[in-house]
Amino acid sequence: MAKTISVGKTPKSAYQPERKVSGLLDAQVQNVRQVIYRKFGEKMGGRPRTEEAASKFLAKATARLQVIPPADLRVPAAVALPVPPAYTPPQKPQKPRKPRRRTAAKKKRRSTRAARGKRR
Amino acid sequence: MTPGLAALKHLVVLMMENRSFDHMLGALNGRNAAANGGIGIDGLTGSETNPDVNGNTVRVESKAQYQGQLDPDPDHHFAAVNKQIFDGGTAPTMQGFVKSYWDQQHNVNQSKKIMYYFTPDKVPVITNLALEYAVFNRWFSSIPGPTLCNRAFAHYGTSFGHVSMELFYAGKQYKSIYERLKAANSTARVYYFDTASSSLEVPNLLTNQPEFFGTFNDFIQDCGNDRLPAYSFIEPNYTDHADSSGATWIASDQHPDHHVREGERFIATIYNAIRRNPVLWPKTAILLVYDEHGGIYDHVPPPAVIPDGFVAQPAATGTGEEFHFDRLGVRVPAILISPWIAKGTVVNGRVFEHASIPATVTDWQIGLLTDRSPREKNSETFLDLLRLTAMRTDCIEFNLQ
Numbered sequence: 437m438a439k440t441i442s443v444g445k446t447p448k449s450a451y452q453p454e455r456k457v458s459g460l461l462d463a464q465v466q467n468v469r470q471v472i473y474r475k476f477g478e479k480m481g482g483r484p485r486t487e488e489a490a491s492k493f494l495a496k497a498t499a500r501l502q503v504i505p506p507a508d509l510r511v512p513a514a515v516a517l518p519v520p521p522a523y524t525p526p527q528k529p530q531k532p533r534k535p536r537r538r539t540a541a542k543k544k545r546r547s548t549r550a551a552r553g554k555r556r
Numbered sequence: 557m558t559p560g561l562a563a564l565k566h567l568v569v570l571m572m573e574n575r576s577f578d579h580m581l582g583a584l585n586g587r588n589a590a591a592n593g594g595i596g597i598d599g600l601t602g603s604e605t606n607p608d609v610n611g612n613t614v615r616v617e618s619k620a621q622y623q624g625q626l627d628p629d630p631d632h633h634f635a636a637v638n639k640q641i642f643d644g645g646t647a648p649t650m651q652g653f654v655k656s657y658w659d660q661q662h663n664v665n666q667s668k669k670i671m672y673y674f675t676p677d678k679v680p681v682i683t684n685l686a687l688e689y690a691v692f693n694r695w696f697s698s699i700p701g702p703t704l705c706n707r708a709f710a711h712y713g714t715s716f717g718h719v720s721m722e723l724f725y726a727g728k729q730y731k732s733i734y735e736r737l738k739a740a741n742s743t744a745r746v747y748y749f750d751t752a753s754s755s756l757e758v759p760n761l762l763t764n765q766p767e768f769f770g771t772f773n774d775f776i777q778d779c780g781n782d783r784l785p786a787y788s789f790i791e792p793n794y795t796d797h798a799d800s801s802g803a804t805w806i807a808s809d810q811h812p813d814h815h816v817r818e819g820e821r822f823i824a825t826i827y828n829a830i831r832r833n834p835v836l837w838p839k840t841a842i843l844l845v846y847d848e849h850g851g852i853y854d855h856v857p858p859p860a861v862i863p864d865g866f867v868a869q870p871a872a873t874g875t876g877e878e879f880h881f882d883r884l885g886v887r888v889p890a891i892l893i894s895p896w897i898a899k900g901t902v903v904n905g906r907v908f909e910h911a912s913i914p915a916t917v918t919d920w921q922i923g924l925l926t927d928r929s930p931r932e933k934n935s936e937t938f939l940d941l942l943r944l945t946a947m948r949t950d951c952i953e954f955n956l957q
Binding site: 461 | 681721754762797813818956
């Protein structure tokens with residue numbers, strides 16, 4: 437029988453977005469900034485002082501680096517725009533074809549060929 | 557090949573932040589000895605001490621708190637860790653932790669908190685995982701230094717001579733484990749929490765994206781749909797932040813001063829996502845490991861290792877001396893989880909470090925590969941621990957309140 441272990445909730449007081457950035461976060465911000473400059477030649481200004489500010493910076497920078505937006509930046513399914521129907525090339529309006537008239541010369545040529553065939 | 561290794565299709569590595577072995581698991585000293593030839597978990601006896609700056613003895617105490625205790629963040633840059641290990645001498649006595657923490661605020665009472673460790677009831681997730689699966693008595697951080705150079709060893713098997721937090725680029729002589737797996741037609745992914753927390757594995761954002769990257773939501777979905785890659789590396793949430801919908805997220809990396817219980821919940825969430833999928837559980841192993849000790853006390857002196865072929869200059873080490881990558885950093889918690897591991901396994905007599913991760917994955921998925929760092933090539937691998945002949949049916953679950 438598998439044992440189940442309870443894990444308590446984290447208190448709401450643990451959430452402190454105004455906490456000063458750690459050395460790790462500061463380094464992460466600087467490194468991402470450097471990557472963006474080297475990759476796109478763009479300078480991302482500001483030096484975030486709090487975790488909240490660092491998070492905003494990182495969200496913007498990471499989105500810039502990602503070719504395809506990660507899942508949390510994609511439009512949620514509930515508010516997604518209606519998907520257009522599959523593409524079909526537009527139909528060209530077809531001109532009514534005029535019935536070909538056989539000219540007298542063509543009629544004569546045809547009847548001659550038929551006659552030759554019979555002869556063979 | 558054991559049945560567990562034959563069944564293995566996915567290895568998931570979760571790397572947490574900045575806690576030492578003794579700080580998280582020291583209270584389990586001696587546990588599971590009977591199942592391991594009389595050698596149990598190598599934790600704290602309670603008699604371990606460090607001198608403070610006045611020469612008074614500071615004993616280890618089970619007074620660790622989830623938050624608010626290790627503020628300021630204990631220094632864990634190379635020079636500070638050198639002091640913690642050597643205390644100004646030449647032998648690794650592990651006697652300089654209190655003095656090193658005192659350096660930051662010149663506060664004797666605050667400096668003693670570096671010796672605090674958790675009681676098992678405060679950290680039920682890591683405690684139960686350690687007691688139920690395989691805990692490593694000798695898993696050390698790769699460098700006596702901070703996060704990024706240590707994490708580099710998990711990705712590349714080396715830090716290319718770096719001992720600090722500076723950026724270094726991919727495309728060096730040794731490929732990352734992700735690039736190696738791709739070249740071998742295998743699959744790998746780094747799952748970072750979300751864009752606001754982002755990834756510490758920035759160099760890889762420059763190449764092969766987005767196939768190497770996903771978010772934590774992607775990970776949970778991939779678990780549910782049985783679409784995990786062969787190798788997954790998970791990064792916890794590094795920041796307290798709100799997302800675009802206004803939902804708030806508490807950092808789960810356990811980096812001081814982030815709340816340790818949120819990290820426990822994060823570990824349990826990953827475990828449950830795999831454990832509760834009956835298709836995934838038999839063919840997946842999880843390695844829970846910490847990147848480095850974060851300046852917090854541990855009693856085991858780091859051993860020497862084969863040099864890495866790189867040299868960090870005195871300006872980088874901050875000690876006035878070169879570093880030849882010939883010894884490891886401080887010991888960290890590491891637990892291997894799988895239903896094919898005997899309950900209560902304690903891994904003794906073998907030394908592991910973060911280069912053991914790419915070494916293990918390479919051996920498992922690629923086989924012989926010579927183009928690797930000397931450290932990685934000489935690292936222990938760990939999948940031999942999946943040695944049961946029948947899968948366990950008594951594996952724990954977590955109930956997140």
